[in-house]
Amino acid sequence: MRAICLYLHLHQPWRYERYSVFDVAHDHNYWDEIDYYDKQNNQRIFDKVCEKSYHPMLNLLEENIRKHKNFKVSLSITGTWLEQAELWHKDLIHQIRRMVKTGQCEIVAETYYHSMSFFYSKEEFAEQVKMHTEKIKALFGTTPKVFRNTELSYNDEVGQWCTEHGYRAVLAEGWDKILGWRSPNHVYKVAGLPADTKTETKLLLKNYRLSDDIAFRFSNRGWSEWPLTVEKYQDWLNMDSLRGPLINLFMDFETFGEHQWADTGIFQFMNALISRWLSEYDNKFVTVSEAAELEAPQDEISMPWTVTWADTERDLSAWMSNEMQQEAMTKLYSMREEILATKDKALINDFRKLTTSDHAYYMCTKYWNDGDVHAYFSAYDSPFDAFMYYMNVLRDLEWRAGQKKA
């Protein structure tokens, strides 16, 4: 028996507008850039990605769910994505609800705001996970049992938290430096749990080679394997299955249509791949919960330092390596208690929208000199602009909190 665990991540941040220091204490609306065609207009971006990716890919998934009883998919959907979908594209929510009802689509738990709060404030983190669970329950009538932390960031502490909170499994990057000779194609368990732990949390590790072949390399004409055909990819899946029964294909949902445009043939590829995989004897797809039960854990995996699925470093450096990021995040989390104390719902919500990890990512200068991917995904002209406007928004939050107290 061989199984693919396909897991896709849906997220959009709330981008703040180019918020001037002269707006502070005057204008408290950061998220509604008025000009639809402006870079920071959230609706325009959502519309665009919806057309290019959300619509066609969800249709493809739903059709395959209908066609194949043993096709399964798992989705993680952030609260900020759901809020925007509810505002502008309610049909997406309806469609996902239909898919969840079939039992072939599972929703994964995470922080509501796609934040790195685990590394700054455990209380805030717990609160955001709870908010997310409630939102998922309200919209889709299901309670997630498997957890993923933002950007697949994981360390032993995250694993232990998941165990304490009864999650069946947690997702992480299958990074060679951690795995050594071990294969990501097995079920593992969280390391360092106390001996009296009753239910152990499993660890599902991304097969990053096979995932990235689709997510990053698919349309790269400079790649020696281009063009990637279904036959070739199927061969690779067969070869890799020899290393273990479970192939974890984890990627951004936007891989389909946005990172790899429709004209690259990505949709046809995925559609054909699903049928082809299922046409072979004893092949199936599993959701993340099913994957966790596929076999007994083969080993425990310890990640003493934090591993993510980002960049070649697979660490947190895209979010916390420069002084701007450190200053911004320190300032943000230092305001938490004061803001919660106001009990002002709008203010607290604005504060939490600022915990979204994308904001720190826009301030990243790691590759700024070579000007690549980080610049492409940014809504701002430079990391310095992103930082400047962000700090102005924080000042306004501080002002509002001060007004409440007075």
Next chain:
Amino acid sequence: MLGWELPPHNSGGLGVACLNLARALSKDGADIDFVVPYEAEHSNTEFMHVLSAMKLDPLYRYGIGAYDSLLVEEEVIPTADVSKMISIRDVQRNYCAFVEKYLMDFKPDVAHAHDWLTFEAGVLAKRNFGIPLVAHVHATEYDRSGMNGGNPVVHAIEREGLLLADKILAVSQATRRIIHEKYDIPLDKIEVVYNSLDEDFLKSAYAYDSQDFRYIEEMKKLGYTVISTVGRFTIQKGLANLMRAAARALQKEPKLLFVFAGDGEQRQELVEMSAKLGIASNVMFTGFVRGKQLRDIYQVSDVFVMSSISEPFGLTALEAAHHGDVLILTKQSGVAEVLRSAMEYDFWDETKLADEIVAIARSEGLKHTLQRGIHNEYRNISWDNVAEKIISVYNEVEKRR
């Protein structure tokens, strides 16, 4: 090579760029005769032959001003080859005559002309002697006039030179676009060769003396952020926008000190403006500075602003970066194309400029990240890269001859 000035007889960046360029080209094996319109001693030019086109004091290479006295005229005229040398057009005519005489005896592979000043001589070499012409544009008349028209005679000379040139070198993409849009030259005829820092500037010994700007040093101790700008006080530099932005920034952050270094026809206007805006105590005018004094200003400053409405390149930004300043550049300056770790704004966007100044003054994190970034990139372009590119342009025009 047809030029108008070389250090130390230079009034701006043109002479410095020419010297560094010629030096790098000669390192690559180019044999250069460099024509200047005056007669004077030059240091550090042993790698090429500097030819003097006429007996003229370097001070008068732009001609005599309308209001210069007869005494000046008398001082100039006896030393010159011709009876009258009143305007720059006279100097250019003599310059051309010299070049024509020179070309009777020598046939260089390429004529490389710098800016409109020498374009007529370049065109002469091309038209009368069939020598391939490379026109190097350091600035156009549009830049010099703040994109408002300019002198039609200069435009005509520029246009002729650009049309007849076999290849054009522009100091930035911005300049390349101006040449394309304003002079109707096809883009594929124009190559971009950026400038780099003056090697003499990098090599020369410099030690900061904190006693030079004691007032500014004291202000810094009180927590002031020092923002400076250096250049001619002329419309091209967008200093009025900077002054208004300074006033806006001071509304939010009182501990800012602005240093305007330089001189020009807008001095009075700017001084008055600072008073009218009520920020005179936060603005300092140093007058014209050069050499060590200029470097002291870079050194004492935290932030360097290039506010130009149009700046073909903007070497001062690289000099300021060398002294550890954080840079704020208009998107209209060429140097912004090669630097990534700088804050940028459109020259008219005073609010954004004020925002940027306040943000840097308030955040050590931003300041340090910009500083570290710029430190790693301000020397990315070397004159050797520039020379390499120019040699390939030479070979290309030579082949088409």
